[in-house]
Amino acid sequence: MKRIVILGNGGSGKSYLGEDLARRLESNYISLDDLFWEPGGFDIKRPPEHVHADIDRFKVQDSWVVEGVFGGMAEKFTPYADLLVILSIEWEVCKTSMLSRSKPGQTESSLAELVTWCSEYYSRDNKNSLKHHELLFSEFKHQKMRFETRQEVNSWLTSINKELLV
Numbered sequence: 001m002k003r004i005v006i007l008g009n010g011g012s013g014k015s016y017l018g019e020d021l022a023r024r025l026e027s028n029y030i031s032l033d034d035l036f037w038e039p040g041g042f043d044i045k046r047p048p049e050h051v052h053a054d055i056d057r058f059k060v061q062d063s064w065v066v067e068g069v070f071g072g073m074a075e076k077f078t079p080y081a082d083l084l085v086i087l088s089i090e091w092e093v094c095k096t097s098m099l100s101r102s103k104p105g106q107t108e109s110s111l112a113e114l115v116t117w118c119s120e121y122y123s124r125d126n127k128n129s130l131k132h133h134e135l136l137f138s139e140f141k142h143q144k145m146r147f148e149t150r151q152e153v154n155s156w157l158t159s160i161n162k163e164l165l166v
Contacts, residue, residue, distance in 0.1 A: 002027065005077050006067040007133040008087030010118035011094030017085070017153055018067035024160075025065065030058055032068025043110065069118075071127035075136055084144040086137050088130070093150065094118060 004021055008014045015031065022029035035054050038044040055076045058064060066077045078084060098115055106114075122130050137144055147153045 002063040003077070003081045004065045004083045004085065005074055005081045006065065006085045006087065007071065007074055007136065008067075008069065008089060009091070009094050009121040009130070010069060010114060011097035012087040012089040013097070013150060013153060014067040014069075014087060017087070017157070018065045020157060022065040025063055027063035027065060028058065028061060030064055030066045032066065032070045032073050035073065036068075036070055069121070069128050071129070071132040071136060074133075075127070078136055078140060081140075082142055084137060084140045084142070086133055086144075086146045087153070088146055088148045089150065090148075091119060091122065 002025065004018075004025075006014045006018050006021075018031070019029055021027075035051050036046060038046050051073070055073060058066075059077050059080045064077075066074065066081075068074060095115060095118070098111070098118065102111075121128070125131060137146070145156070147156065
C-alpha cells in the first residue's frame, strides 16, 4: 500500500492514523483541511483553483496518505489509492476528542460551530457525510477497511509493520 485515503468525521482519529501511517511509509501526509483552508485557521477557504492544482499534483505522486472529511476532494484521490479506510467512530467519541483539542486560530465560537457541523455528519446529505463516505467505500475496488472503535485502529496499527504496508 503506497496510497491511502482515510475518511471519517471530525474527531474520529483521521489525523492520528494518517500521520502514523505516513511516518511508517515515509510518505507524504496530506490533510484535506490543509488543502481546503488558508493557513492559520478554519475561516478562509483557499481559492478553488489552488485546491484543484494541489490535488492534481499530489494524486499522481508515488506515495501518500490523505485524510479528511471532504468527500468531494477525497474522491479525486480514490482512483489512485491502494487502500481506503473509513473511521466509523460513534459521535460521542468524536465530540469528546474535538472538545479536548485546540487548533491554531480556533476560538470558542468557531469550535462550537465545528462541533455542530460535525454532529450533522451522520444525517447530512452531501459529500461531507457518512452517506457519501459509505458510497465511496462501497464503490472502491481495491483493499478497504472499516474501523468502528479506537481500539480497532490501535490493534491494527500494532499488528502491521512497514513491509505489510508496501
